[in-house]
Amino acid sequence: MNTQTIALHLREHNLKVTPQRLKIVESLNTYGHLNIDMLYAEVQKSYPSVSLATVYKNIALMTEKQLLEEVKIPESKSVFEVKKAPHHHLHCRRCGKIEDVVIDCSGICRIAEEKSGYLVERTETVFSGLCPDCRSGS
């Protein structure tokens, strides 16, 4: 996704286009999932004088506007990603890598509804274990 597309994306969500915001979204496009500190470090590479408060404010704002999403990972810091179609996450406990995985959860979701009487609007699953690299000991 190029800069123009990201800029458009920001405007569609009623957000002014600033270099810091572009860099945040670009970083997330590049790396997939980053926590606050990693994101701050990334933005600093291009804008050494960026304020940590700017990163916090932008993440909060973009998350509120549904452009980004927070993913809570067991035993580690939350990461952020660019919001996309519903999907789930894989987390390697050894190297910390986080990946998306698209799986149809409608089955277990329906079972959860039947068992509980809840109306389920959203299902978040994190699968934790070892990624292919860490499995094979590399």
Added chain:
Amino acid sequence: MNTQTIALHLREHNLKVTPQRLKIVESLNTYGHLNIDMLYAEVQKSYPSVSLATVYKNIALMTEKQLLEEVKIPESKSVFEVKKAPHHHLHCRRCGKIEDVVIDCSGICRIAEEKSGYLVERTETVFSGLCPDCRSGS
């Protein structure tokens, strides 16, 4: 679960039995899921002079010893529960209630493994939506 059983449970995990610890575990047995603040408030009811640091230290220690478990809920504070057999969670976005639900996730878990090459050791799912009460507008 009575006090004696909880005391035994603590000793089994190499933890001294103290009134504060008993109260923490009793509170979680009673309410199922509580965040730090709620837990502190609960313990204060019985021990008004308890220190917040004591609650933090005990939760960290008991979680480390696998007696408790932290559950990360999207858009809200983490809650703690007494560790039990694997299960998943339901979260009502309206009233904030959190409930356990036992569902067999081995199917999607296996699909996740096949799609990704990961070895999945643990699956955490949070179903969010409306609980029966909030569905019916009460």
Added chain:
DNA sequence: CATCAAACGATAATTATTTTCCTTAAATAA
């Protein structure tokens, strides 16, 4: 290019969590 609202950066304030240190209490064994 002028205007206006919003974003930025610096910093202070607030909130959350952890550490320190001294006192107290639980476990163990005499």
Added chain:
DNA sequence: TTATTTAAGGAAAATAATTATCGTTTGATG
């Protein structure tokens, strides 16, 4: 029991994380 040892508790300080404030700058719009 009671003495001893070791860990836990409480108070407060220290640190970390997050949010708010405010003067200045910048992006959007006409």
